[in-house]
Amino acid sequence: MKKVYLAIPVLILCLLVARSIFAQALGNRLSGRILLQVEQHGEAWYINPTDEQRYYMGTASDAYNLMRSLGLGITDKDLATIPLSTEMSKYSSIASRLSGRILLQVEQHGEAWYINPTDLKRYYMGTASDAYNLMRSLGLGITDVDLSSVPVSNTATPSASESSSSSSFGSTSGQSTTFMDAYRVDVTTYAGGISQTSDGGYLMNGQTDDLDPFFPPEGFIIKTNSSGDVVWSKLFQSFEYTTDPMASPYGEEDGQEIIETSDGGVVAVGNLIGFTDDAYVETKENWDDVFITKLDADGTHLWTKMIGDYGTDAVSQVFETIDSGILVSLMVDELCNCSEPVDANKHYVLVKYNSAGVRQWVKQTSFMKSSLYTDPFIIRETSDGFIMIGQAETPDDSGYMNSTISTITKTDENLNVQWSKSLEAIPQSYANVTVNDDGTYELGYTTMHISAGDFQDVETTSDGGYITFGFFYSLITQGSYSVYTPSTKVMLAATKFDSSGNLMWVKSIESDMEKKENLFYGTKTADGNYVIMLNSYLDGDKLDEYINDPIKYLSVYLTSGAFVLKVNEDFDLLWSKTIASNDYIAPLDLQPTSDGGVVIGGYYISPDIATVRFGENVYYQDGLLIKLDVNGNASGGDSWISDYVTFIAADVSPYVTTEEMLVSMDDFVFQVDETPTPAVPTHATTAESLIIPVTSSVVADTDTSLAKVPTTSGAETKTWAQITYEDVVAIEPVNAKSQEIHDDLTPILNDIFTNEVKLRDNMAGYSLDYTFGRVVTQADVDAVRDSLETIGYTTYDSGNGMLTMMKVGYTLSMTFSIYNQNKGTLGVTF
Structure with a gap:
């Protein structure tokens, strides 16, 4: 029996081993x-x-x-x-x-x-x-x-050891390192461009100045680790070769954007006045060209390009393409042979280099500088080409109010335009008169196109479509009787397009925060959402409170901070932060990080005194790097970062429409096209932690939203007559005489205009001013006449939208807006 008892455990063990082997094989x-x-x-x-x-x-x-x-x-x-x-x-x-x-x-x-x-x-x-x-x-x-037989995991997060040689940032996890550091390269420093590197560190470039009047400001490039500590720091210096004895031997450089490339190198771009000689000075119409420089991972210079057109050229963007190329966008001020520099010929140009700095192509777009906007131009690479947004040039004599309009354009990988759409308000029509050859007159209408806003960013969406972000013009939702008051309050908008360029919806988010400038920063984060940043005034939402205190009111306009918001693909607001405390912070760049957060670059006015000039303290201005986690927080940064929660969200789709826009991509030749050799010396940089680096586990907070509007499809576009009608607040007559006439007219007007009738003004009882939900036609005038005749009125005169009718004790002089295509009105005097 002992043998039998012994066999049973052995059998069970064999079964368990077999089952384990089976489970392992199955798994x-x-x-x-x-x-x-x-x-x-x-x-x-x-x-x-x-x-x-x-x-x-x-x-x-x-x-x-x-x-x-x-x-x-x-x-x-x-x-x-x-x-x-x-x-x-x-x-x-x-x-x-x-x-x-x-x-x-x-x-x-x-x-x-x-x-x-x-x-x-x-x-x-x-x-x-x-x-x-x-x-x-x-x-x-x-x-x-x-x-x-397959074991169940009790966690939804992979182990930290998971990695692959093909990974750029490694696996996504809940670990996030946050900090806020100020970098002092010289007396004044600002970080114009920033980005995260594959090792979790950061790159920044910008400009620094020792305030020596005999030496111009210089460019710099800094590499940090994931906690913001400086790994290496370099200056980027150009030179002048003119024979002018008064000219400085050094140029002026201004770093604007910086990226890490897939080969581990660093590409920085910016603007410069440098590498010029007598021939350049004789030809130029204005200063500033664009530089593109590549360093290796240790900051050693590899190559530099200088491009432009002898005018005020300015770089906009740089990124690495899927094929490991380098794409740069810049605004080029073309030579016009004018007696004085002008802004009329500034278009955005795209140039593509391979990783070794060999240029592959140059294209001039019809996106251009506008006198009304901050002139942003953003291009993103997609899986099958590019998507871009900016101010596109409008056709001549086409009824556009301005020479440019916000336009989204999709191209293939060779920049062949696939579709292009403007973002417009509902067009308005205005009557005009044409004199014919025989001396007769002909009435016609001119359609006027108006921009729906200033849209400055475009990103991809998970369904293969696109979403744009920018500032919304609330004026396009207001009727013609509204009193427009210019405002700097933040009113943001997002527009959603499908992959074919069809407009799906438009939403707005409004706050009481005051924007400091019309510049807008946007990026898509690693978790598939989007972060938006603006430069704002501290306590900008309290201006109404300070209206009776001039000192407080005006002091607001001496402040500066960052206003940062995170939204999802439906433009639901997930969180909003203000960054500044009582100090002066100017945000200049925003980029995503691998943990779902963002990093912000710019500058910070230090309380440290650098020098005294003419009896006044001169304070250090330090470059700034702020790392926020997926929820917009930095551990220990409560004295710098605050929640902002007051918003109004709306679906404004009925007020926005699109039109096909002709956008060109033409071959272009740079007049300035050099391969100079800059100096890239090591330079000491000190860093101060304003918020101490902290690494912690962070879970994205997606349970609530600060502002949300349901997403609807197929919203019917409004007419300006509807907009004006909805904007009017109806009143009642103020005296018996006007009340009696109102009682006669109201049933007739309601029948003709399907109950979309409002009495807008009674002019102290001397007249009646009606507004309708649609425009008025001559047939409407005839219908009013016929209906009034049935209740005892007789027609005295009629024509051209005018109607005079009489009844015992009354003479009604009526003026209908039959020639106005933007609103429907009736004015009655008696």
């Missing part, structure tokens, strides 16, 4: 697959390849968040080697190694891709619903027994 075979529990209700589970455990996908939102939390960062270059789901199959060693993984496109905006183990192709994960449906469509049915 390995199903690694990276989506399993559907077919014997229950089709519950979905994901087998994570890194631990071969199963993760419950739950709702669509749960599944999407789970997939992103298990995501692995990948560079654009490595991702491009994996075929799309719509492409022919091809071997990719990276796809084989990352089979079943979720990849996050960290060099773009965190777009998520699923590598299907069955065909080793990548499938784009769009919205939560789309991602969930995609996963279920690729799912594999499994029995309860087989599923039970």
Whole structure:
């Protein structure tokens, strides 16, 4: 019997070992697959390849968040080697190694891709619903027994050790390091451009000045670690070669943008007055060209380009393309051979270099400088080309109120325009008279096009569409009787387009914060949301309170801070922060970070005195780097960062329309095209922590929103007559005589204008002024006449929108707005 008893434990052990081996083999075979529990209700589970455990996908939102939390960062270059789901199959060693993984496109905006183990192709994960449906469509049915053999994970976060050589930032996790540092290169310093590097550190470039009148300001480039500590610091110096004995031997450089490239190098761009000689000085019409420089990872100079057109040229943007090229956008002031410099010929130009600095092409766009706006131009790379927004040149004699208008344009990878749409208010029509050859007159109408706002950023959305951000013109929602009061209060807007350029919706968010300038910064974050930043006044929302205190009121306009907001794809406001405390902060750049947060660059006025001039203290101005987590916070930064929660959100889709716009992309030749050699010496930089670096686990707060408007589709566009009608507050007559006439007219007008009738003014009882929900036609005038005749009025005169009718004791002189296409009105005197 002892042998029997001994055999039973051995048998059980063998079964357990066999089951463990089976589970291990099953987990390995199903690694990276989506399993559907077919014997229950089709519950979905994901087998994570890194631990071969199963993760419950739950709702669509749960599944999407789970997939992103298990995501692995990948560079654009490595991702491009994996075929799309719509492409022919091809071997990719990276796809084989990352089979079943979720990849996050960290060099773009965190777009998520699923590598299907069955065909080793990548499938784009769009919205939560789309991602969930995609996963279920690729799912594999499994029995309860087989599923039970795969261990269940008790966490939804991958281990910190997960990594891949193809990763740019490594896997996404809840760890976030936040800080706020001030950098003193010389007396004045500002960080015009910033970005995060693949090792979690940061790059910044800008301008510094020792205030020596004999030496101009200089450019600088700094590399930090993830806590903001300086790793290396360099100056970027140009030279002058003129024979003018009064000229400085040094040029002036102004860094504006900076990026890390996929080969580990650094590309910085900016504006400069440098590398000039006598011939340049004789030809130029104004100063400033653009430089593009590349350094290696240690800050050693590799190559520099100088481009422009002998005018005031200014760089706008730089980024690395999917093919490892470098794309730069700049505003070029073309030579006009004018006696004095003018702004009439400033267009945005795009130039593409390969990684070695060899130029591949140059294109001049019809996006240009406008005298009315801050002239932003933003271009983003998409999976099949480019999307861009800016102020596009309007056609001559086409009825546009201004020479430019906010326009979104989609091109292919070769900059061939696929579609281009303006963002406009509802057009207005104005009567005009044309004299014919025979001396007769002909009435016509001119359509006037008006911009809907100043849109300054465009980003991709998870459904393959696009979203733009900018300032909204509330005037386009107000009728012709409204009193317009100019305001600097922040009123933001977002417009959503599908992939074909169809406008889906337009939403606005309004606050009492006062913007300091019309410049707007936007970026897409690694978690698929968007962060917006403005330069604002401190206590700008309290100006109404200070109206009776001139000192307080005016002191507001001596302040400066950052106003930062985070929104999702529906333009729901997730959080909002003000950054400044009582100190002067000027934000100049905003970029995403791999943890879902953002980093802000700019400058900070230090309380430290640098020198005294003419009896006045001169304070240090230090470059600034602010790292915020996914919720817009920095640990220990409560004295600098505050919540702002008062907003009004609205769907303004009925007030906005689009028109096809002709946008050109023409070949262009730079008049200034040099390969100079700058000096890039090491230079000591000190850093001060205004908010001490803290690394902590952070979970994105997505439970609430500060402002939210339901997303609707197919909203009917309003007419200006409707807008004016809705804007009018109806009144009642103030005396018996006007009341009696009002009683006669109201039933008739309500019948003709389908109850969209408002008495707008009674002029102290001497007249009646009506507004209707549509324009008035001659047929309406005739109908009013006929109806009044049925209640005892007789017609005395009629024509051209005028109608005079009499009744015992009354003579009504009526003027209808039959020639006004922007509103429907009737004025009655008696």
